[in-house]
Amino acid sequence: MSNTVTTGSAQVKVDSDKVNAFFNALDLNNKERKKAIKAALRKSVLIIRKQAQTNLISAIPSAKTKGEHNGKVFKPLKNEINITVYKNASGARVDMIDRRKNGSRAYILRFFNQGTEERATKKGHNRGSIKATNFFANAVAAKKTEAEKSLEKNIIEMIQKAANKKK
Numbered sequence: 001m002s003n004t005v006t007t008g009s010a011q012v013k014v015d016s017d018k019v020n021a022f023f024n025a026l027d028l029n030n031k032e033r034k035k036a037i038k039a040a041l042r043k044s045v046l047i048i049r050k051q052a053q054t055n056l057i058s059a060i061p062s063a064k065t066k067g068e069h070n071g072k073v074f075k076p077l078k079n080e081i082n083i084t085v086y087k088n089a090s091g092a093r094v095d096m097i098d099r100r101k102n103g104s105r106a107y108i109l110r111f112f113n114q115g116t117e118e119r120a121t122k123k124g125h126n127r128g129s130i131k132a133t134n135f136f137a138n139a140v141a142a143k144k145t146e147a148e149k150s151l152e153k154n155i156i157e158m159i160q161k162a163a164n165k166k167k
Helices: 016-025 030-059 107-114 135-166
Strands: 002-007 010-015 067-069 072-074 082-085 092-095 126-128
Touching: 030 082, 030 092, 030 107, 030 135, 107 135
Parallel strands: none
Antiparallel strands: 002 010, 067 072, 082 092
């Protein structure tokens, strides 16, 4: 049986027969299975996140340093690219905008990724524009297949790790 998972415009096929047979051979309860799958998803999605961070730093070198504004210190902008693994272990995502944190500066990443148009104040003072770097889309395109290939390997590895802990 092959499960098809569709998120956004990306579709990933996973052969679940091998994984289910592996689960049945080992005596893992549902909580341990879910924990192993979530760890494998996190490890696979991390590949795309690291590439997105690398692309961001190559486009904007100051993204790797901490920022400060009015006495408030912010973490490096590259660390605002985050990963989320769903609680039910059905998937994971890499995000530029973190909706969970107050005070997050992740909205700035969207401007660097998509660019902005030429802006001016009402009095006509030029505020400039930002060229689009498309660092996020390039990272996904470059590392998507690698992440997909590593997913099954990571799932089996994490299941074996959970089974060894249980022994």
